[in-house]
Every structure is written in structure tokens, then in C-alpha cells.
Amino acid sequence: MSNDGVIALAWNRIRLLKESPVGMVGAFLVLFWIFVAIFAPLIAPYDPNANNMDALIDPTPSAVNWLGADNSGRDILSRIIWGSRTVLIVAPIAVICAYIIGCLLGLMAGYYRGWVDQVINRIADILLSFPAIVLYIIVIMKLGPSAINVIMAVIFVATPQITRIVRGMTLELRERDYVAAAKMRGETALYIMLVEILPNARGPLIVDACLRLGYTTIAIGVLGFLGLGLPPPDPDWGGMVKETYAMMTIYPHMSLFPAAAITSLVVGFSLLADGMREISLRD
Numbered sequence: 177m178s179n180d181g182v183i184a185l186a187w188n189r190i191r192l193l194k195e196s197p198v199g200m201v202g203a204f205l206v207l208f209w210i211f212v213a214i215f216a217p218l219i220a221p222y223d224p225n226a227n228n229m230d231a232l233i234d235p236t237p238s239a240v241n242w243l244g245a246d247n248s249g250r251d252i253l254s255r256i257i258w259g260s261r262t263v264l265i266v267a268p269i270a271v272i273c274a275y276i277i278g279c280l281l282g283l284m285a286g287y288y289r290g291w292v293d294q295v296i297n298r299i300a301d302i303l304l305s306f307p308a309i310v311l312y313i314i315v316i317m318k319l320g321p322s323a324i325n326v327i328m329a330v331i332f333v334a335t336p337q338i339t340r341i342v343r344g345m346t347l348e349l350r351e352r353d354y355v356a357a358a359k360m361r362g363e364t365a366l367y368i369m370l371v372e373i374l375p376n377a378r379g380p381l382i383v384d385a386c387l388r389l390g391y392t393t394i395a396i397g398v399l400g401f402l403g404l405g406l407p408p409p410d411p412d413w414g415g416m417v418k419e420t421y422a423m424m425t426i427y428p429h430m431s432l433f434p435a436a437a438i439t440s441l442v443v444g445f446s447l448l449a450d451g452m453r454e455i456s457l458r459d
Contacts, residue, residue, distance in 0.1 A: 199451015202386075205444025209437075213260040220254040225409045235427055244429045246420050252430065256437050259411035263441065266323055267392040270330035271385060278335045279381075282342025283369040287350055293343070300336035308333050312395060316404040323406060326399060330392050341384060345377040352376075383452045390445035397438045413438050 194200065212219060221242075222228075231245035238244070243252040285296040303311070315329035349355065350373060358368045399405045400414020401421075408415065413434045420430030 196451040196454045198447050199454065202444045202447025202449070202451055205440055206448055209260050209441050209444070210264060212257055213264045216257045216261055220251075220257040222251040222254045224250065224255040224258040224411045226250060226254075235430070237429060243433050244427070246416065246430050247423055247427075248419075252416070252433050255411040255416055256413065256434055259413045259416065259434065260437070260441075262323065262406060262410070262412055263393055263396055263438075266326055266396055267330075267389050270327040271334065271388050271392055273327065274331045274334035274338055274388075275381075275385065277331065278338025279342050279374060281335070282339040283346050283373060285339065286343040286346025287365060287369050287373070289347075296339065296343070300339050303332075303336040304340070308395070309398065312399060313402070313404065316399060321399075321404050321407055326396060326405060329399075330395060333395075334388060334392070338384070338388075341381070342374075342377065345380065346373055349373045349376055379452075379455075383449050386445050386449035386452055390442040390449070393438060393442050393445065 228241075228245060228249040228251070231241055231249045231251075232247075235241075235245040235247070235249070241251050241253065243256070246252055246255070281296050281300075285293040311333045312329050315332050316325055319325040319328060346369075354376075355368060355372050358372050363372075396405060396412075397414035397417070400412040400416075401418045403415070403418060405415050406412040408419075416434035417431045420427070423430050
């Protein structure tokens, strides 16, 4: 597909998304957090790791600390703003990497079938037999908590799921006339998989990618809550909930605000996926 074709396709998707109220709400939420993450140094009123001992006297929301302070006297709003960078860097990188590996494996399994399909399927079955949270914990406990290792854990968990989706779609699309025509032209298997099959599977894959970004956001929050996310004092929404969970009954805002941030971003990805699903049904 030419550059003009890609631009035209992207513009058509945006135009159709405007006709989906649900998709527009989701896009607004996601773009809001992207804007916050990009301009965090300009928007955040304070250093996210700065301790203000005066705020510990009364950590509730005030004119000085709009969302209040946590149990270490750090401004919650500033930490939420900077924490958005963690999610919106780690989640997309992890999902993109998982999609690259998962699509290649799924295309190979569905196109070649035979022993290639059997080997890839058995490996995917073994990984899918474990609960996702168990795999996350195993990988992070083995590698240690860090942004890179969280990305590795997400790739390890998401790749077999994506592989199965792409494999199923490839088994169907490989029988289409345009694939047969490509074979008659003498195109290579790699060309057929990447140029003929994969672009025609884009609709469901785009929807799944939006949903998977939401799942990954939740996973990052859960790992942070379990102490397996970014090492302190770096702001991490899940870690913020964990650090202030003991104060829930006294100062619930300390945990509720970062939890609301996680929820809003996940809802944004889910609504955007619904909008994309509506678009794919019109194609």
C-alpha cells in the first residue's frame, strides 16, 4: 500500500470515528492523558518526589495541593501527572512488541500449518494455561522490578494470545482469491503474509490492540500495587495506591485519585475499541 493510500485510510478512520459518540469519548480520554504525559514538566505544579512536611499536617485537597498530599507529603496531582508518562510509555511499547512477535508467529502458524502450526500452538497452549497474573509475577520476580522488565512481562503474557487471534484469521484469509492470485504471480510466502493477509486482518486487530492497551494499563497498575512495578520513588499509579492503601479509612483521597486515573484511561481505551469496532463493521 502506498503512502497516499495509508494516509487516505487513516483519514477515513478518523472521519468515521467522528460518527461514533462512544469512540469520540474514548479518544478524548486517551488524548487527554497523552497530552498530560507529554507536557508533564509544564503542567505539574511541583516536583513529584518533593516532600512537603507542612502538607502532612492536613493532607486533604486544598488551594496549595489541589488533590491533596500523600502520606509522605508529596503532591498527589503532580505524581499522577508524571505517573501518566510511565503508563503511556510502557503500555504502548509492550503492546507493539507483543503484536510484532504475535503477528509473525500467528501468520506462520496459520499459513504454513503442519508441524509449524503444531509447535507454535503447543507453546502458546502451555503459556495460556497459566493465569496471566501468575506469569506477570514469575517474570518480574525473576528479572526484578523495572520499566524494561514490566515490558518484557507484558510481551511474554500477551504474545501467545495475539498469536492465537492472528492464526485463526490467517487460516480463513489464506483461502481468499487475492492470496491465490499472489501465489500465481510467484510472490514469496513472506510477501503474501505481510502484504496480502495481515492488512486484511487489520480491523479486528486494531480493536484488540485498543482493548489490550487497557488490559496492559490494568496489569501495570496491579504490578505497581504488588510492589513489582517501578522502584520507588518514581511515580507509578499502582504504586501510589499501594503506598497509601493503609490510610484509606482516614484519607481515602490518597488512593482514590490515582485509582480514578487508572480507571479513566482504561475506560478511554475500551470506549475507543468500541468505536473502532463500529468502524470495522462498516468497512
